């Protein structure tokens with residue numbers, strides 16, 4: 774599946790454009806894995822995966838990291854349909870010990886950045902040795918807020934459109950699509 778190629782007929786009703794094809798996804802994820810490896814290969818980091826959207830990305834990224842690391846999963850929810858509700862709920866961090874650990878937050882997409890800000894706030898004070906952020910997608914959006922953490926590892930920058938596939942959903946559907954496409958609204 775190539776970026777910019779035709780939308781497969783079974784998804785034409787829901788997707789107007791193939792934004793990132795599966796070939797480019799795996800190629801770029803291997804590059805990101807290489808950068809992460811350079812910095813973390815001797816640090817036994819914890820990857821905090823933000824469910825559900827980052828599940829496909831984290832699964833491929835983690836398997837491309839040829840060094841010891843751990844995976845933990847948290848939930849964060851801010852969207853209803855294609856609209857952010859403005860409040861972000863975080864569940865799951867209460868059972869994770871972060872003292873003296875190097876942490877990489879794995880996100881699917883940073884839009885307003887409010888989810889990432891909330892996640893990093895929750896990690897603050899938990900005693901982590903360091904916290905960095907890695908996101909599959911970062912939206913070029915005007916909705917940036919104050920105090921949004923830097924995304925240290927970005928696989929792709931995308932236009933301010935609602936996208937689905939490769940973990941990203943519209944009302945919980947379409948996460949399993951193996952490429953990133955623009956949702957047909």
Ligand code: IMP
Pocket residue numbers: 826851852857880881882883884885886887888889934935936937941942943
């Ligand atoms: P933020 O808090 O506005 O940065 O939004 C982050 C979360 O909103 C992501 O982790 C996604 O779950 C969801 N989200 C934002 N934009 C999109 C999109 O285009 N498609 C699907 N989910 C999105």
